[in-house]
Amino acid sequence: MKKFLIFLLLLSGINFAANAADTADYKQYTIIKTTNNYVPLRDAASDNAKRFSHLEKGVKIFADDTKNNFFRVDLGLDKYYWINKKYVDVATKVQKKELATIDEIQIYENPKYYIAKIKLSDIPPYNEIETSKNSVDFIIYDSILDKDKLIQTIQTNADFKISKDEFDNLKISYYSNKPLSGHNVQIEGNNLLLKVKKPFLYGENKPFENLTVIVDPGHGGSESGAVAFNLKEKDINLQISKKLKNSLRKNGAKVYLTRETDEYKDLYKRVDFAKSKNADIFISIHQNSLPNRKKVNEKHGTGVYYYNKEAYELSKEIKDSLVKKTGFRDDGVNLASFAVIRATDPVSVLVECGYIIHPKEAKKISDANFQKKIAKAITIGIKNYLKNNF
Ligand SMILES: [Zn+2]
Missing domain, CATH: 2.30.30.40 (SH3 Domains)
Structure with a gap:
């Protein structure tokens, strides 16, 4: 039985403006x-x-x-x-902050998202904080809520909770018993749409049905990425990405590459592209290197990077599958702030298939048959992620 709790203290007529106004008098x-x-x-x-x-x-x-x-x-x-x-x-x-008024809170769902729509007089700063891989808090700052005027409608059974944070800001929390499948905040006129993607579905027969995946071949054009043994990272990334696209399509996914040719593409354009396709999962494909190449005997192999907590399980499953299929050293699941994986919707990871500066790995990652193996391993990783979590 799912539930939603409305904290009554929120509606007890506390005026958030009082404190801010006191300290704001001497400020500009x-x-x-x-x-x-x-x-x-x-x-x-x-x-x-x-x-x-x-x-x-x-x-x-x-x-x-x-x-x-x-x-x-x-x-x-x-x-x-x-x-x-x-x-x-x-x-x-x-002289004074003009705090935005919160006029209406409407919580509902569409086929893909649970949505909390907050109608305000202005759009103030806000935050999305993943409190765990299963839960997110949306906080709205610099705003006042007038309980007498507030309209509230709840039309979903999703587990949303309305409360306040320790600084009296409106807090809308969402909890799922599964890892989050993506979330984002969208501005629509005078509304803030706090959106949480419904959990992915897993079906044994067509595991990737309804799933849109963006495959992002790292670098391109004037940006070669790492170079070693006459190999350019950008070329290997594109070769593997194309094979991954085929492999995912065979399993029923809708797949788009951020680049189909050897062209330069800005990192944020790649993220925008994923957003424009309403993507569910984003996989950036790279080959690793080291500033000090002599250390490659100690540090090499296959590793996956994530930034948001929600993406940890996907990283882990892809890494495990790759290590198993390629026989490469386990280079771990790692936290990193890369622009292409910072978006919270889609669920985003960056795969370093192998080290281009490692002689044996370079030979393998540039071989067409081995690349197919890599593509298959990533596909199985995504499948396991869906199977084990949804
Ligand atoms: Zn790279």
């Missing part, structure tokens, strides 16, 4: 608005600082200071966050 805020998608809000005023949140285009933010090329953002939390000036338009200055 610059209103800025995001002009891009995937805009990172960071822990410090540097492009290398840790990412706190990602914002879509059209988010209204109150900045209270600047440093280097960054605006400082006060979200009323226990620390400040920073946004690069190149991602925002500057509107005007104000």
Whole structure:
């Protein structure tokens, strides 16, 4: 029996504005608005600082200071966050934060997603925090909720919980007994759509039916990737990706490559492409190298990388299957902040099939029959992921 809990304390008429207004009296805020998608809000005023949140285009933010090329953002939390000036338009200055009002919360589903639709007077900053591989919290900052005016409708049995975080921000939590199959926030007019993909389905006969997979051959064109033994990584990546596409299609998946030829493609264009295809799973194909190539006798083999907790199980199954089929050394399941795997929808992983700088592995990963073996191993890995989790 699935349930949803509405925390009554949320509706007990607490005015979130009071505290913010007290401290805001002596401050001056610059209103800025995001002009891009995937805009990172960071822990410090540097492009290398840790990412706190990602914002879509059209988010209204109150900045209270600047440093280097960054605006400082006060979200009323226990620390400040920073946004690069190149991602925002500057509107005007104000003495007080004008907090967005939350007018309506509607929770419903469509064939592919569970959706919490939040109607607001403006779109304030927000966050998606994976609290485990099975659960996500959506937090909405700089907003006020008036219990007398709030309209709430719940039209799904999905496990959503509405509450507040420790700083009194609206928190909408989703829990599943399976790993998350993707989630994202979308801005639609004055609405924030907090979307969670319904769990993938697994059917023994056609395991990949209803599944859209993006295969991303790493590098391309002017960007060769790693080069060794007269081999270019970009070529091997494309060769393996094409074989993977065939293998996945045979199992019923809808498959698209981010590039079909030897062309340069921006990393974010690859992510956008996946989004435009409504992809479920994203697999980036690479061959590894090392800054110090002499160490390749110690570190080589097949490894898979993920960024979001939800992608761990898929990484593990693909890595296990590859190690088994190729006989390569186990180079692990690894956490890494690569642009192509940061999206939370689709479930995204990056596969380093082998080390192009390792003599034996280079020979194998460039061999057409061995490449088929790799493609098959990845296909089995995805199948096992579906079978063991859904
Ligand atoms: Zn690469």
